[in-house]
Amino acid sequence: MGLISFLKEKFSKKQTEDIDTYSEGMSKSRQNFSTKLNSLSKKYKKVNQEYFEELEEILIESDVGVKLTLKIIEDVLLESKEKHITDADEINEILIDHMFKGYMDKGESNTDVVFQENGPTVLLVVGVNGVGKTTTIAKLAKRYKDQGKSILLVAADTFRAGACEQLQIWADRLNVGIVTGPYNSDPSSVAYEGMAKAKNENIDLVIVDVAGRLQNKQYLMDELSKMKRVISKVIPDAPHETFLIIDATTGQNGVVQAKAFAEVTNLTGVVITKMDGTSKGGIILAIRDELGVPVRFIGLGEKMEDLKEFDLESYIYGLCVEK
Ligand SMILES: Nc1nc2c(ncn2[C@@H]2O[C@H](COP(=O)(O)OP(=O)(O)OP(=O)(O)O)[C@@H](O)[C@H]2O)c(=O)[nH]1
Ligand SMILES: [Mg+2]
Structure with missing residues (x-):
């Protein structure tokens, strides 16, 4: 059984609130991707060279990224030849298997924040302006x-x-503590103060909102390493997690940002925001392929409960299956 049949069976039996949020949040991407796939298979019925060329175009237009797209197409071609499959619908199912595999091949990963057994867990949140950090x-x-x-x-x-x-x-709305500094003050000194407070008060999770200015890579690198140095002075081994926030609507530019940050800091995860605002949901696969870093959370809307732990099966289902 192909992945898509498996997911249809799985999610039709168990309609959770999460899968509804994925389906809803990914409707624009699905409209783009799944509709094109279906009309392609109707147009050709049996596949040929042109079919694969058009398939390649669909993946690239969905922001899967050129490198991963070429690999997926190659794998699908190989499998279809080996198994003597020429039916377009069947080929599309194989395609989806390989999209899934493209993500999985980079290894197993956590999604939830990994908490320290003793002392505060420190999460740095980085990303350029306006991506949805705060x-x-x-x-x-x-x-x-x-x-x-x-x-x-x-x-x-x-x-x-x-x-x-x-x-x-x-912080006021959620009734949680906060440490801030004056406008234009040294971010590292604010971070230091935050760590001291977290340690004193035995806080479980400290989340640090970091400005990410990409204009100058050296500057960003210096700034982030200074911040890490200061943090680990108070809490050794911290920061334990560094999440990069990427706005899905920025397309391949998001991949460029991700590469730049990955060069200067040790990212433990990516959070993709505004998935509901794009029709090019393939960006998740591109980022995973280019960076190897796991996607930990996904923003599927503006509401608080629209941030979900990333689940590859729900994502593929949201991208491919009309409910
Ligand atoms: N539709 C949608 N909007 C989102 C999502 N995540 C964030 N936003 C919106 O994106 C806008 C920018 O979010 P912020 O959290 O202020 O972004 P930021 O990165 O902190 O921005 P700066 O502090 O200005 O650099 C806000 O209007 C959010 O409501 C999402 O998953 N879906
Ligand atoms: Mg902000």
């Missing part, structure tokens, strides 16, 4: 507060006017 931090804070963890937010994005205030509003 709102994602709020969503994560709520998630773990609801699980009974104590939370401290640290507003180390001191360069953008209003950034600290925005996080402060969330």
Whole structure:
């Protein structure tokens, strides 16, 4: 049984709230990807060279990335030849198997934040302006507060006017602690203060909002390594997690950002936001392929509960199956 039949059976038996959010949030991407796949198989019925060329185009237009697209197409061609399959619908099912495999081949990974057994767990959140850092931090804070963890937010994005205030509003709304610094102050000193407070108060999870200015790579690298140095002075081994936030609507530019950050810091995860706003949902596969870093969470809408743990099966289902 191909993956798609398996997922249809699985999710038709068990309609969870999560799968509904995935289906809803990915409707634009599905409209683009799945509709094109279906009309392609109707047009050809039996596959030929042109069929594969058009298939390649569909993947690239969905932001799967050129490198991964070529690999997937090659694998599908190989499998279809080996098994003597020429039926277009069957080929499309094989394609989806290989998209899934493209992600899985990079290894097993956690999605949820991995908590330390002793002392605070420190999560750095990085990303360029406007990608959804602050709102994602709020969503994560709520998630773990609801699980009974104590939370401290640290507003180390001191360069953008209003950034600290925005996080402060969330801290008040969620009733969690926060450390901020004055506008234009040294982000590392705010981080230091945050770590000291977290240690004193025995906080479970500290989430640090970091400005990510990409104009100058050396500068970004220096800044992030200074921040890490300062953090680990107070809490050895911290930061334990570094999440990069990528806005799905920025397409291949998001992949460029991801590469730049991965060069200067040790990312433990990526969070893809605004999936509901793009018709090119393949970006998740491209980022995983280019960086190898796992996608930990996915933003499927603006509401608090629209940030979900990333689940590859739900993602593929959302991308391919009309409910
Ligand atoms: N539709 C949708 N909107 C989102 C999602 N995540 C974040 N947003 C919106 O994106 C906008 C920017 O979010 P912020 O959290 O302020 O982004 P930021 O990276 O902190 O921005 P700066 O602090 O200005 O650099 C807000 O209007 C959010 O509501 C999502 O998953 N879906
Ligand atoms: Mg912000």
